[in-house]
Amino acid sequence: MSINFIRHNKLILLFLALFLLTGCSQVPVENRENFSRANQPPDKIVVVHFHGTQQCWSCITVGKYALKTIKEKFSEEYSNGLIEFKDINGELPANRDIVIKYQARGSSLYVNTIIAGQDNIKEDVTVWRLVNNENQFISYFEGVLKNLLAKK
Numbered sequence: 001m002s003i004n005f006i007r008h009n010k011l012i013l014l015f016l017a018l019f020l021l022t023g024c025s026q027v028p029v030e031n032r033e034n035f036s037r038a039n040q041p042p043d044k045i046v047v048v049h050f051h052g053t054q055q056c057w058s059c060i061t062v063g064k065y066a067l068k069t070i071k072e073k074f075s076e077e078y079s080n081g082l083i084e085f086k087d088i089n090g091e092l093p094a095n096r097d098i099v100i101k102y103q104a105r106g107s108s109l110y111v112n113t114i115i116a117g118q119d120n121i122k123e124d125v126t127v128w129r130l131v132n133n134e135n136q137f138i139s140y141f142e143g144v145l146k147n148l149l150a151k152k
Contacts, residue, residue: 045077045148046112048086050104058131059107063087065134066109066127069141074149083145113148 047070049063067085070078077083090099090106102110102121109127113120124144130137 040115042082042113042115042148043117044082044084044114045145046084046086046114047145048088048098048102048104048110048112050088050090050099050102050106050108050110052107053089053091055107058128061131062107062109062127065131065137066141069138069145073138073142074145077149082149111144111148 047066049066051059051063067087070083070085074083078085086098088095088098088104090104098104101119102108102112104110109124111122111124113122124141126140127137130140
């Protein structure tokens, strides 16, 4: 037998063993609760705009457009507290705990979908590509929030 044939068979056996050991066809027990919660309605959605003391035009605009989207497209959800907006200066010592919770670095926009009391925090980086077009930003971010609320 050639050496290449033996190497090829060893690689196949290695991948087969890894596949069987990882159990990729099953959801681990500790993740089943999170998996089943994915389709539950959110208790609350918290949109958090992090920024520094000195903000550039883009940083200011991301926060402004996110809040405008919430107020104009989700006024009922905003007024009843289902959607909350927070504008956080990450450089202030008073905001240390929330910066750590979100693991925020610099200017950023996070959406925390709270389901069954559990945080589901995700940074939205797409908004930065849309900051130069208010209509596209609002359309995109409205879709994000509608998708999260659709779990109702």
